Amino acid sequence: MTSFLPRRREDSRLREAAWVARCVGDPQTTPLTEEDLTALASYLQPLEFERGAPVFRADEQPTGVWIVRSGMIELAAGRGRRKIVVQMLYTGSVDGDIELILGMPLPYSARAIETTRCLFLASESFEALMREHPTVARRWLSSVAARVARGQQRVMGLLGRSLVEQATRLLLDDQIDERVLLPQRTLAAMLGVQRPSLNKVLKDLEKRGLITLGYGRIEINDAKGLEALAR
Amino acid sequence: MTSFLPRRREDSRLREAAWVARCVGDPQTTPLTEEDLTALASYLQPLEFERGAPVFRADEQPTGVWIVRSGMIELAAGRGRRKIVVQMLYTGSVDGDIELILGMPLPYSARAIETTRCLFLASESFEALMREHPTVARRWLSSVAARVARGQQRVMGLLGRSLVEQATRLLLDDQIDERVLLPQRTLAAMLGVQRPSLNKVLKDLEKRGLITLGYGRIEINDAKGLEALAR
């Protein structure tokens, strides 16, 4: 967990802040002022996590907000066979703010599954930002709203669906550039299903030419074909 | 869909506004000013829905925000056997704001399953409120955050769990005063399972003395016993 931003210039911090602003909420509805950006920039703190390193543990109070700059973080609850992957964080994902706002402990653990760079907003910084910069708070609202919508989408994609439907939906939702760079074990945990069950489905999809399976990676060959299976 | 508030006094509107304020977000962290409340009061519009009446339809753009004053609303997607109940709205629930904020169509239909009174915030009113009253927007943020947390909780309660675990968790979560006033058909749709499957589980719970089944109602006799089964 070390600093990766050379503090050579204010400039670089501002660029990071502008990037965060693009990740949080919609620029259209609520543009941020120059002053909002500099405030955000002054609070942001770069962090780096090695592959496998824990970002935070379940049941702790969050110490701030994490924004993923690059890499991947796994949010998981439960142990061993009953482990569930609540969500994966990719570049641009934000986490920790919900629990901070609600004053509740984190309901899951987070660990980097590859080298991951984050921007970190300490809890006092986040609270100050929300208190003193209403437009930032307003903008944050749309970011959180998007997460509610995504959660509902997730529930609808899970309930009453066969494993084939669930799996294809998952591949389409978590694909980045036609690729899913996760082991089948993790994908199974995202659906709350056993690995052999998922493997059988994936093998079948591969036989139909829709995807190609690799070691810790899946290539999507026919997104439209998958879409048809996902309903 | 008619007005139920006699417009005898500003007073009554203010009371409604204060009530809404209690429903949305945490009074501790962000107290509202007198002026915020009067603005909210001036925008609120009472509506009444008869049992069975549609509140809105899926794929439409929301016309505003609904806040349930009394009664019950079912949010559902899909038809016939594949119908899924995304969520139930009870007294104090808020809906429509997420989609309004994101400018997206409603992903589910809503219908009153008993006579239901709502307070309605037309979209222009909601947007004006968010724009001109930062403390209200800040407060709304915590309300939306709570819904993210609830959604995550829901996903964790569904993934990789047996039907017994899912059902007991559902009963505990949707109980009001030790009662669940919903037909088994609806409860099954909330879990995405078939009614006979759920009935078998419920009958078993009844045999163990944990609950009592009625016509369109379930009484919880032993909440602690259920909690133990839900993990």
Add this chain to the structure above:
DNA sequence: GGAAGGATGTCATCTCGCTGACATTCTAGT
């Protein structure tokens, strides 16, 4: 009071996904 529409209770059959186990293949790190 009676009829219609819901809701519950139950069952036999079938399917899908779980379970545990084991072999094989790939990758990272020494």
Add this chain to the structure above:
DNA sequence: ACTAGAATGTCAGCGAGATGACATCCTTCC
């Protein structure tokens, strides 16, 4: 290059839910 650890591929047996069907019971509304 080699080794340990991790990931994939596969299988037989088992069990939980799905399915479709039907009888009965409760409410609501004429």
